Amino acid sequence: MKFLFILLIFSTSFPLWARGTYQEPTEFLAETFQNNVPKASVIWLSGEVRKDVSEILTHKPNGLRVRYWVKDKKSAWILEEIGKTEPITIGFVINNNEIIQTKVLIFRESRGSEIRHDFFTRQFSNAKLTTENKLDRTIDGITGATLSVRALTRLSRVALYLNNQRLTKNDTP
Amino acid sequence: MTRHKRTKIKLKSLYQWHRYIGVSIALFVLLLSITGIALNHTTEFNLDTHYIKNTTLLNHYGIHAPERIYSFSTNDIWVSQWQDRLYLNEIDLGTTPDQLIGVLLYREMIIIGFKDSLLLYTPDGELIEKLANVDGLPTAISAIGITDKNEIAVKSTNGVYTADMNISVWLHDTQAITVWNYAKELPDNLKQILLEKFRGKGLSYERIILDLHSGRLFNINGVYFMDFVAVLLIFLACSGLWIWTTRWLKQKKHHKPKKL
Numbered sequence: 259m260k261f262l263f264i265l266l267i268f269s270t271s272f273p274l275w276a277r278g279t280y281q282e283p284t285e286f287l288a289e290t291f292q293n294n295v296p297k298a299s300v301i302w303l304s305g306e307v308r309k310d311v312s313e314i315l316t317h318k319p320n321g322l323r324v325r326y327w328v329k330d331k332k333s334a335w336i337l338e339e340i341g342k343t344e345p346i347t348i349g350f351v352i353n354n355n356e357i358i359q360t361k362v363l364i365f366r367e368s369r370g371s372e373i374r375h376d377f378f379t380r381q382f383s384n385a386k387l388t389t390e391n392k393l394d395r396t397i398d399g400i401t402g403a404t405l406s407v408r409a410l411t412r413l414s415r416v417a418l419y420l421n422n423q424r425l426t427k428n429d430t431p
Numbered sequence: 432m433t434r435h436k437r438t439k440i441k442l443k444s445l446y447q448w449h450r451y452i453g454v455s456i457a458l459f460v461l462l463l464s465i466t467g468i469a470l471n472h473t474t475e476f477n478l479d480t481h482y483i484k485n486t487t488l489l490n491h492y493g494i495h496a497p498e499r500i501y502s503f504s505t506n507d508i509w510v511s512q513w514q515d516r517l518y519l520n521e522i523d524l525g526t527t528p529d530q531l532i533g534v535l536l537y538r539e540m541i542i543i544g545f546k547d548s549l550l551l552y553t554p555d556g557e558l559i560e561k562l563a564n565v566d567g568l569p570t571a572i573s574a575i576g577i578t579d580k581n582e583i584a585v586k587s588t589n590g591v592y593t594a595d596m597n598i599s600v601w602l603h604d605t606q607a608i609t610v611w612n613y614a615k616e617l618p619d620n621l622k623q624i625l626l627e628k629f630r631g632k633g634l635s636y637e638r639i640i641l642d643l644h645s646g647r648l649f650n651i652n653g654v655y656f657m658d659f660v661a662v663l664l665i666f667l668a669c670s671g672l673w674i675w676t677t678r679w680l681k682q683k684k685h686h687k688p689k690k691l
Contacts, residue, residue: 283565298566298599322559325566325599336565 279364280374283336286349286363287327290334298325301420301427314391314415315339324420332358333424335417339409341367346409350417355425357385357414370406378407387418449670452663459660466644470637478637484627494633496626502617503534508554510534510543511617513629517543521624522556523632533575533612537583538596544575544585544612551598567601576611584609 287295302323303311311319320338327334332353338345344366351359360382362374372378378400386394393415399407473479483489502511509520512531517524519541529545536542540559543550547570551559562568569587576584582593584607593604617625642648646657 283563287565298597300560300597300599320558321561322553322557325560 277366277368277371281349281361281363283347283349283363286336286361287334290332290349290351290359291327291329294329296327296329298327299424300325301424307420307423310391310419311416314419315412319416326420326424328424333421335420336363337413337417339413341370341406341409343367346373346406348410348413350414352417352421355386355418355421357382357418359383360410360414362410365406367406370400370403372400372403373406373410379410382410382414385414385418387415387422391415391419393418445670446674449667449674452670453667456660456663456667459657460664463644463657463660466640469640470644473637478640479635481636482631483634483636483639484631488639489630489634492634494630496629500617500622501531502615503531503612504615505534505541505612506536508534508536508541509617509621510541511621511625513625516629516632518625518628519543519552519556521621521628523628524550524552524556524558532572535575535577535583535612537577542575542583542598544572546570546572549575549585549598562598567599569601574611574613576609578604578610579608582607586611 281289300323301307303319304322308319308322324335324337332351335350335352336347337350338347340346346362346367347364349359349361349363350357360379362371362379365371365374381395381397382393388394393411397407397411469476469478497514500511500513502509504510509518510531511518512527515526515528517527517531527545527550529548531543531545533544534541535544539554541552541554543552547563547568549562549568551562553559564570569585569589569592571588572585573588574586576586578584578593580593582595583598584591584593584604585601586609589603591604591607591609592601593607594601639648644657646653646655649656
């Protein structure tokens with residue numbers, strides 16, 4: 259009986275534990291660029307870019323421009339997307355059009371925080387974008403975290419897409 | 432009086448009580464059923480996203496204007512904060528828990544300042560970007576303004592910082608001559624419009640239906656009354672079962688096949 263009571267308390271309080279800041283965005287950038295964070299650049303979400311990002315997100319992006327940090331060939335993106343009701347802040351590091359790091363920085367939802375674990379985020383390592391703006395691989399979901407998984411997958415596509423746009427823009431004379 | 436007669440009188444009395452109570456609470460059964468169905472489908476009926484505008488009900492719930500409204504103005508643009516709700520002129524920008532500290536018009540962008548963040552909007556109220564500490568913005572900002580070099584400046588506990596054209600780099604600037612944006616009283620006509628808007632988002636249909644269901648709409652007496660109705664419903668269920676069982680047993684006894 260005592261065990262059942264403890265189990266009940268544990269199970270009801272678990273969703274509160276799911277929320278949290280796992281890494282401050284500033285720390286994520288410092289770690290990515292070895293404490294030498296470059297000046298932030300901006301990319302405007304207008305015209306075709308806005309249309310494509312809206313298609314990936316399945317809704318209009320929350321904001322007209324996105325900041326990113328780039329040094330050599332490495333770029334870092336800190337993006338937000340709502341899982342169920344609250345935004346999830348995720349950091350991506352991209353090199354050579356491939357994701358080299360995915361990190362859940364702030365998780366505000368009551369459920370689905372399992373997406374922060376390495377066993378899940380490592381599925382995005384070396385992921386690229388296909389010509390249809392989709393990932394070149396299938397991402398295995400997590401039971402009970404479907405919406406968070408979807409949000410993270412969509413953001414990974416947005417990060418790769420915006421990185422492509424950044425490179426195209428820079429290539430233009 | 433025979434035992435059979437006594438039982439008959441008792442049953443008749445119970446039946447009468449059952450009938451009178453049934454008629455008396457029929458209206459409340461309907462109320463509980465209808466509100467119960469509505470509460471089960473709040474999302475489908477959009478009850479949680481539609482709001483009451485009736486002044487009497489809003490007053491009944493004590494939904495008034497906040498004691499303090501924070502408002503700032505620049506170039507005929509008004510930004511005001513009503514509790515946690517933010518308005519750009521009459522446009523509802525949503526909620527934010529941070530306290531508004533100023534507004535600027537900079538390169539056709541409206542910059543709304545908070546203690547630890549800046550929100551950049553188009554004049555139509557579309558969000559461009561949110562800037563925070565991660566974007567190099569100083570923390571603990573107490574005021575925002577424009578310098579004589581047409582740069583955005585923020586006053587933080589560590590001094591005055593100015594930003595570059597893209598608002599990407601913030602530098603400590605001791606020489607900046609800044610015109611700070613100070614709070615101003617909202618014009619009466621705008622205040623009246625916003626008051627109606629603000630109050631209009633304070634009470635959802637879901638809340639009213641829930642309070643009608645529980646009786647809380649009529650304070651604690653309403654709750655006790657609904658409890659009483661619930662007790663009567665329990666009585667109806669029990670008396671109904673009792674009447675039906677006794678009649679069924681009686682009928683069974685009468686229709687027993689006679690032994691040959």
